[in-house]
Amino acid sequence: MAIxxxxxxxxxxxDEVEQLGRELDAIRAEVEESRGAADAAYINRIIKLQxxxxxxxxxxxxxxxxxxxxxxxxxxTGATLLxxxxxxxxxxxxxxxMHGQWDWMNDPEIHSSNWEWDTAQPAEQWKHxxxxxxxxxxxVLGHDNDIGYGILRMxxxxxxxxxxxxxxxxxxxxxxxxQWGVAxxxxxxxxxxxxxxxxxxxxxxxxxxxxxGRNQILKDYVVYPALSGPQWKxxxxxxxxxxxxxxxxxxxxxxxxxxxxxALHFTEEELEDETRAEWYLRQMLGSANFEGGxxxxxxxxSLGFQIEHHLFPDLPSNRYPEIAVKVRALCEKYDIPxxxxxxHRQYGQALRTIMKLSLPNGMTGSDQPEPPSPSVDRxxxxxxxxxxxxxxxxxxxxxxxxxxx
Amino acid sequence: xxxxxxxxxKVREAGSKLTTPLHPDDYLRLxxxxxxxxxxxxxxxxxxxxxxxxxxxxxxxxxxxxxxxxPGQYVGIGVQVEGRFQWRSYSVSSPPRRRGRTISITVRAxxxxxxxxxxxxxxxxxxxxxxxxxEGDFVLPDPPPARMLFLVGGSGITPVMAMLRTLDRxxxxxxVVLHYSSPTPERMIFRDELAALEERHPRLAVHRLHTDTDxxxxxxxxxxxxxxxxxxxTWACGPGPMLDAIHEHFEEAGLEDRLHLxxxxxxxxxxxxxxxxxxxxxxxxxxxxxGATTVLExxxxxxxxxxxxxRMGICHTCTLTLVSGRxxxxxxxxxxxxxxxxxxxxxxxxxxxxxLDI
Numbered sequence: 001m002a003i004x005x006x007x008x009x010x011x012x013x014x015d016e017v018e019q020l021g022r023e024l025d026a027i028r029a030e031v032e033e034s035r036g037a038a039d040a041a042y043i044n045r046i047i048k049l050q051x052x053x054x055x056x057x058x059x060x061x062x063x064x065x066x067x068x069x070x071x072x073x074x075x076x077t078g079a080t081l082l083x084x085x086x087x088x089x090x091x092x093x094x095x096x097x098m099h100g101q102w103d104w105m106n107d108p109e110i111h112s113s114n115w116e117w118d119t120a121q122p123a124e125q126w127k128h129x130x131x132x133x134x135x136x137x138x139x140v141l142g143h144d145n146d147i148g149y150g151i152l153r154m155x156x157x158x159x160x161x162x163x164x165x166x167x168x169x170x171x172x173x174x175x176x177x178x179q180w181g182v183a184x185x186x187x188x189x190x191x192x193x194x195x196x197x198x199x200x201x202x203x204x205x206x207x208x209x210x211x212x213g214r215n216q217i218l219k220d221y222v223v224y225p226a227l228s229g230p231q232w233k234x235x236x237x238x239x240x241x242x243x244x245x246x247x248x249x250x251x252x253x254x255x256x257x258x259x260x261x262x263a264l265h266f267t268e269e270e271l272e273d274e275t276r277a278e279w280y281l282r283q284m285l286g287s288a289n290f291e292g293g294x295x296x297x298x299x300x301x302s303l304g305f306q307i308e309h310h311l312f313p314d315l316p317s318n319r320y321p322e323i324a325v326k327v328r329a330l331c332e333k334y335d336i337p338x339x340x341x342x343x344h345r346q347y348g349q350a351l352r353t354i355m356k357l358s359l360p361n362g363m364t365g366s367d368q369p370e371p372p373s374p375s376v377d378r379x380x381x382x383x384x385x386x387x388x389x390x391x392x393x394x395x396x397x398x399x400x401x402x403x404x405x
Numbered sequence: 406x407x408x409x410x411x412x413x414x415k416v417r418e419a420g421s422k423l424t425t426p427l428h429p430d431d432y433l434r435l436x437x438x439x440x441x442x443x444x445x446x447x448x449x450x451x452x453x454x455x456x457x458x459x460x461x462x463x464x465x466x467x468x469x470x471x472x473x474x475x476p477g478q479y480v481g482i483g484v485q486v487e488g489r490f491q492w493r494s495y496s497v498s499s500p501p502r503r504r505g506r507t508i509s510i511t512v513r514a515x516x517x518x519x520x521x522x523x524x525x526x527x528x529x530x531x532x533x534x535x536x537x538x539x540e541g542d543f544v545l546p547d548p549p550p551a552r553m554l555f556l557v558g559g560s561g562i563t564p565v566m567a568m569l570r571t572l573d574r575x576x577x578x579x580x581v582v583l584h585y586s587s588p589t590p591e592r593m594i595f596r597d598e599l600a601a602l603e604e605r606h607p608r609l610a611v612h613r614l615h616t617d618t619d620x621x622x623x624x625x626x627x628x629x630x631x632x633x634x635x636x637x638x639t640w641a642c643g644p645g646p647m648l649d650a651i652h653e654h655f656e657e658a659g660l661e662d663r664l665h666l667x668x669x670x671x672x673x674x675x676x677x678x679x680x681x682x683x684x685x686x687x688x689x690x691x692x693x694x695x696g697a698t699t700v701l702e703x704x705x706x707x708x709x710x711x712x713x714x715x716r717m718g719i720c721h722t723c724t725l726t727l728v729s730g731r732x733x734x735x736x737x738x739x740x741x742x743x744x745x746x747x748x749x750x751x752x753x754x755x756x757x758x759x760x761l762d763i
Contacts, residue, residue, distance in 0.1 A: 040488030048435060055432055058423075103710035106483075106490040108722065109444055111712065113687075113763060116426035127687070215425040223422050314710075 012334060020334055021277025024311060027326050031315050032104075040105050042318045043093075046298070047110070050088040057081030057242070061235045062228045071231070075238050083242035084299070087249050089118045091301025092317060098123055099131060100314045119179045120216050122208045125186035135313050139258055139286035140266045146258065147265070149174060149181055150189055153357045155265045160360045167358035171351075178247035183209050249299070252347050257306040259350035260288040261367045262339035283310035284331070289324070289340035296343070297321070307338065417442075430468075438533045439467030445536040449528055450507060455594045459513040459560065460525045461498060465506060466536055472505040474539035475547075476571040477564040477640075477667075480510065481537025481720030484520065484528065490535060491520045492714035492722060496564035497539060498595075500571040511594060513560040537720035543642065543667035545571060550638045551579050554631055556622070556651055558586040558643025562594050564667060565642060569602060569609075578606040582631045586614040586622055586643065622647065624654040635660060642667040681758040685709045686728055688763065694755060700725075700732060701750040709763060711750065718752035725750055730759020 012020070061078035094117030096102070102110045116123045129145060137143035141157055148154040151174055153164045174181050187205055191197040220239040225232035257263075264285045274282070287306040297304045297320075305320035308327055315323070331338040340346075349367065356364040420429035430441035439448055447470070451463040464482075474480070474497050483490045495510040514525040545568040555565045562585060572578045587593040593613065603611050612630050614622055627634055635658060641651045648666055655664040683703040684691040692707035701723055704711035714722025718736060724747050731742035732753040740756065741748050750761070 035488060037485075037488040040485065051427075051432055051435055055435075100710055103712075105485075105488055106712060106722075107485075108712065112710075113712070118426060212426075215422075218422060219425050227423075 012336075016334065017277045017281060018275070020330060021275070021280050023330055024277075024280050024327075027323060028312055028315065031312070031319050031323065035104055035316060035319075039316050039318060040102075040107075043097075043102050043105075043110060043316070046088065046092055050085050050093055053081050053088070054085035057083075057085055058224060061238050062224065062231075071234070075234050078235075079238035079241045079245075082239065083245040086118060086242055086246040087299055090246060090250055091253065091303070092298050094118065094123075095301045095303075096317045098127055101316045103314075116212075118216075120183035120209070120213045121179070121185065122183075122212045125205060125208065126182070129186035131313070135310065137271070138283055138310055139264065140268060140271060140282075142268060143271075145185065145188065146254075149185065151181070152354055154259060154353060156357065156361050156366055157265060157267070158357075160357075164358050167354055171354050175248050175251040176244060178251040179243070180213075183213060253300040253303050255350040256288065256290050256343065256346040257303055258287060259353055260290075260339060260341065260346040261349045261353075262337060263288045280311055281336075283307070284327075284336060284338075286310070287339070288346060289338070290343045290346045291340060292343055304343070307340075439465070441467060442469035445469050445538065447508075447534055447536050449530050449532045449534060451530055452525075452528055455511060456513075456592050458525065458592065459511060459594050461509050461511045462524065462528065463507050463509045464534065464536070466508060470508075470536065470538075472502055472508070474501050474508070475544040476500055476567040477544040478539040478541040478567075479564065480508070480539050481535075481715050481722070482510065482524075483535030483537075483714065483720075483722075484524065484532070486520060486523055492535075492537075492716070492720055493520050493524075494537075494715045494717065494720065496567065498563045498566045498570075500567055500574050511560065511563045511566070513594070537714065537722070541667070543640065543665055544568075546638075549577075549579050552633070552637045553579060553581045554634055554637040554639040555581070555583040555585075556639060556641040556643070556647075557583070558616075558622075558647045559588075559592075560594060561642035561644075561667070565640065566595055566598075568640075569599075573602055573606070578608050581606075581609045582612070582634075582637070583609070584612045584614065584622065584630055586616050586647070588617045589615055622650075624650050627654070638663050638665070640665045640667075679756050681730070681755045683707070683755050684758070684760040685763050686760050696733075696754050696756070697735075698754060699735065699751055700748070700753050700755065700759075700761065703755070704750065704761070704763070711763065713751060716751045718749055721749060723750045724748065726762040728760040728762050731756040732759055 057078045057080075060074050060081060063074065094115065097110055097115045098112050098117065100112040103112050108114070112127070117126075134144055134146045139147065141147065141155055148158075151170050152167055153160065187202065187209070188197060192202060220243060221236055224239060225236040228235035266282060266286065270282070284307055287310045289307050290300075290304045292300075292304055302317035302320045303309060305317075305324050308320045308323045309317075311327065312323065328338050330336075352367065356367075417429050421427075423429070424432060428441075428443055430443045433440040439446060445466065447464040447466040449462055450465050451461075453461040453463065455461055477496070479494045479496045481492055481494050483492045485491075495512055497508050498511045499505070499507070499509040512521050512524045514522040541564075543564055549572065555568075557565050565583065569581070569583075572581070583599075585593065585599070590596065590613075599611055603609055616622075631637070639651075639655070641648055641664065645668060648668055652661075652664065652666060655661050680693075680695040680698070682691055682693050683700060685704060685707060688709050690707040690709055692703050694703045694706070698706075701711055701713055701716070712723055712725075714720035716723075718734075727741060727743075727746045727748045729744060731740055732748055733740050733756050734749075734753050736752055741753065742756075745762075748761075
């Protein structure tokens with residue numbers, strides 16, 4: 001069984017699938033050739049804006065004011081500026097830079113190989129769990145750890161367990177503590193539980209997370225409050241608010257990428273002998289977009305164009321709107337679904353799935369298109385068990401110190 | 406001075422607790438682009454036309470720059486052209502000044518050189534460029550030898566100019582003979598300044614040759630130009646064929662040791678690698694290459710977004726970690742095969758299969 005056997009695609013012949021792949025390749029080539037000064041100016045502008053917002057937020061929070069009323073206003077303003085800065089940094093800047101979207105600029109300060117982002121997960125681990133595992137095995141059960149982040153049951157094909165009854169609670173916790181959930185993502189808790197994790201590698205990763213997390217906590221909860229003097233408490237609260245807002249926002253945006261109704265899950269069998277064109281197909285069918293204005297798209301790291309992002313993870317995000325027009329036209333031409341909708345509806349559908357799947361399948365009906373295969377227990381795979389990686393994906397690394405020791 | 410620098414460094418380190426995972430410099434450069442020592446940078450203060458196709462760029466370097474280059478060394482300069490940083494190396498033409506505020510490089514536009522044309526004609530004062538620290542062995546010894554000979558062609562004059570200006574500034578011009586070839590008098594860079602130097606220093610003799618009318622310098626005529634050339638230390642810089650002829654001439658005379666050569670372009674090859682499969686670990690890409698292909702070119706062939714700079718082994722922008730395998734430096738045959746060794750991809754080639762961390 002291959003991707004082309006999925007119901008949505010059965011009307012396409014092999015030749016048509018390959019033709020679609022060629023048309024997508026042509027879109028990529030066109031963007032690659034036309035990258036230039038305007039694109040470079042875009043990312044530099046966003047970075048400048050983000051750093052300006054962050055600095056303004058910090059200064060506002062530390063500045064001493066006498067009256068209680070102005071202090072309150074300063075607090076709200078500072079927390080908002082800082083929250084927006086953190087969101088921009090994680091989404092439109094960090095996520096996209098680490099995908100290698102801006103490597104073509106040959107700018108050593110904006111390069112996927114050395115960018116470190118303002119969140120608890122070390123960049124190196126993210127590049128493995130996200131760039132490689134998630135982007136290559138998008139929505140493949142047992143391979144893509146983004147399906148429920150190892151915490152939630154997000155597909156009907158996943159076996160139900162009484163512990164899933166707690167999903168509404170786990171979900172709320174995951175949303176609020178999202179950066180810490182992401183921080184542990186590449187550790188692969190399931191592998192650790194099953195005793196399949198290399199203890200040396202686990203220790204190395206834990207140390208890396210501890211170091212990064214410590215700096216993040218020190219900054220927001222010790223150093224800046226200390227610098228605020230008598231107002232330390234309110235600065236601490238404002239910083240916590242900004243972090244929480246960023247966590248909730250990124251959680252919501254990310255859950256809109258692959259869990260609205262219409263985004264399919266796949267099985268390992270469908271990966272077999274997958275061609276590049278079939279990989280493109282799986283990305284299109286496994287992802288979902290949401291609609292909105294320019295500001296919304298920038299704040300969500302252009303992940304409202306999730307389909308385009310999954311087709312071309314390393315093309316500059318500011319080009320996704322124009323790519324989307326072409327991809328949508330291709331979907332119409334080949335009669336392939338293009339899942340999109342307003343943000344609230346997309347998230348609402350994801351949330352409904354989370355709630356429903358806390359119960360056994362027999363008690364709920366499916367909102368998803370027909371599942372491609374019957375329910376089986378699919379435990380997570382290690383890199384060694386995964387097929388050879390696809391060459392068109394962005395970078396990832398596994399610590400240069402390991403081979404030396 | 407030194408303690409001031411150290412404490413400033415400590416202030417920045419302490420500041421990084423506030424700006425983690427960024428550096429304080431990442432914020433300071435929003436106020437002034439030169440206030441960053443993360444990457445060396447400079448601002449173009451002035452563009453002075455020298456000839457129709459050459460200009461001197463006066464650059465004010467930012468933090469982290471030490472004005473202690475040796476006269477004759479070159480620097481790397483990275484300029485954003487159509488959104489992409491392009492790197493080249495140019496000799497510093499200004500003399501080193503410890504309390505200096507600017508450095509200058511002189512650039513000649515090459516007919517096929519996209520970047521040099523951009524530098525000469527298109528760079529507006531105020532432009533921020535990236536810089537790489539001065540390097541190179543083509544330098545004036547300290548103290549200078551009593552008798553010197555310079556054989557230069559075209560923009561090969563720039564490193565020599567830095568040496569002459571240094572000698573002039575110190576007021577201790579030794580016995581110097583300068584032979585300077587240029588296609589026409591108009592294309593002779595620094596011709597007015599050289600005339601002024603010649604007037605000021607009786608011990609400096611300048612021979613001018615205009616190759617469009619007089620043809621290239623024939624080494625047989627060296628005895629006429631500078632009869633005691635065998636007794637002098639010689640510095641030669643210019644186009645490849647000219648340097649080849651000079652090298653051969655000195656070799657025949659058994660005087661190689663007294664000749665200092667600087668080539669504009671990188672000469673690779675000679676004893677190449679054996680070639681093999683070069684694997685780029687992070688992207689999982691790999692490519693089979695022969696022993697003459699640099700690791701950088703191999704990566705570009707495989708479609709990896711390789712960092713690169715000068716492409717001639719100067720600026721170290723292209724340096725990557727060699728995870729396993731062996732590479733050979735095409736310039737001198739040195740081999741690198743330690744795990745996790747840093748290698749310059751633009752001047753090394755694979756000796757068998759190897760893997761790089763990118």
